[in-house]
Amino acid sequence: MTLDATTALAHLPPGLRSELVEEFRKITRNYRERRWEATELDGGRFSEVAYTILHGYLNGGNYAQVASKPAKFDQACRQLESASGAQYPKSARVSIPRVLVALYDIRNNRGVSHVGAEVSANHMDSEYVLHASQWVMAEFVRIFHGTDLQTATSVVDALVERTVPLIWEVGDVKRVLDPAMKLADATLLLLHSSTSPLTDTTLAKYLEQDRLPNYKRVLRRLHVDRLVDYNETAGIVTLSPLGTKGVEERILPRQVL
Known part of the structure; x- marks a missing residue:
């Protein structure tokens, strides 16, 4: 059987898994269509879903059924680092949360969700959102399916229909x-x-x-x-x-x- 994202993330609650895959598809679709603002907004939503998954995973698999946004996103992500180091991989405790904070900052501070932000939505920021979300997806596949990085990357590549703008x-x-x-x-x-x-x-x-x-x-x-x-x-x-x-x-x- 060919490994796909749904199979690789089968251990996640169906609601969270569907939200994660859908937000990722929206990022790639909006990037493809050069909709920079929409790409960056979806990066924020993707971060919220990914955080919810990590929070459940690092708390003994006690997952919420649907994603939610913590009151202070950056602080909530930093708190994930306090999870027991021996039980969980460093990527889940440290690396992924730090990437999510950066993704969320683009959504909040780069002219996407607020008037008067520092920088208008643009191609360069959308490139980061696209590739950061791809990396997070590959890490999730690697962690939750117990596969190697090359296989995880292949699964994510198959999920991306196309990232070259039409x-x-x-x-x-x-x-x-x-x-x-x-x-x-x-x-x-x-x-x-x-x-x-x-x-x-x-x-x-x-x-x-x-x-x-x-x-x-x-x-x-x-x-x-x-x-x-x-x-x-x-x-x-x-x-x-x-x-x-x-x-x-x-x-x-x-x-x-």
């Missing part, structure tokens, strides 16, 4: 990095990667559609299917909840770069 920003344009993607799907993907609606002319520019009247036919079809709202008079295209679901469940999972 959207590439070049100057003032965005490019979809799959030239075979259908025009309608590429339109939905571009809208999904944006924090606000886009104009039909902007989308046409991104997708190199020189004949706007022809491209508008694609937008009208998407509008009829309720995947977007296309206000043709104003030229504004807004992704619908149904369109969002289509991107996340149909388009993204099948893309391999």
Whole structure:
């Protein structure tokens, strides 16, 4: 049987295991779509779930059923170091908690959750969130499944569908990095990667559609299917909840770069 994350983390309560895997997938998905702020916010939530798991593990396996946030996250993580050293690996007591504090600090202090923070959400911080969470996941697999680091890393690599962004920003344009993607799907993907609606002319520019009247036919079809709202008079295209679901469940999972 091929080892996967669910099997490797089978000793954890199902609720915590599901939360951990889901938050990790959200980090990789948002990174892939260049959604830096969302990536960093998910890093904070991932830290809370990981802390809850460590707290239960270092207290004799007395796990909470769902994750919760301690009142003072950094202090709570430092308290984990006081767990009996002979019984638990140093990684669980010291290394992982310290990484979680750094992940949580990005969420709190780098322009993500508060106005006026020191640094705006950015690619560099998101790179750290991505790779730090990958490392934590690999350590969890190694600890809870009792496997070696190479195997644990392979399990995590299999969990990451893809971390190469599908959207590439070049100057003032965005490019979809799959030239075979259908025009309608590429339109939905571009809208999904944006924090606000886009104009039909902007989308046409991104997708190199020189004949706007022809491209508008694609937008009208998407509008009829309720995947977007296309206000043709104003030229504004807004992704619908149904369109969002289509991107996340149909388009993204099948893309391999």
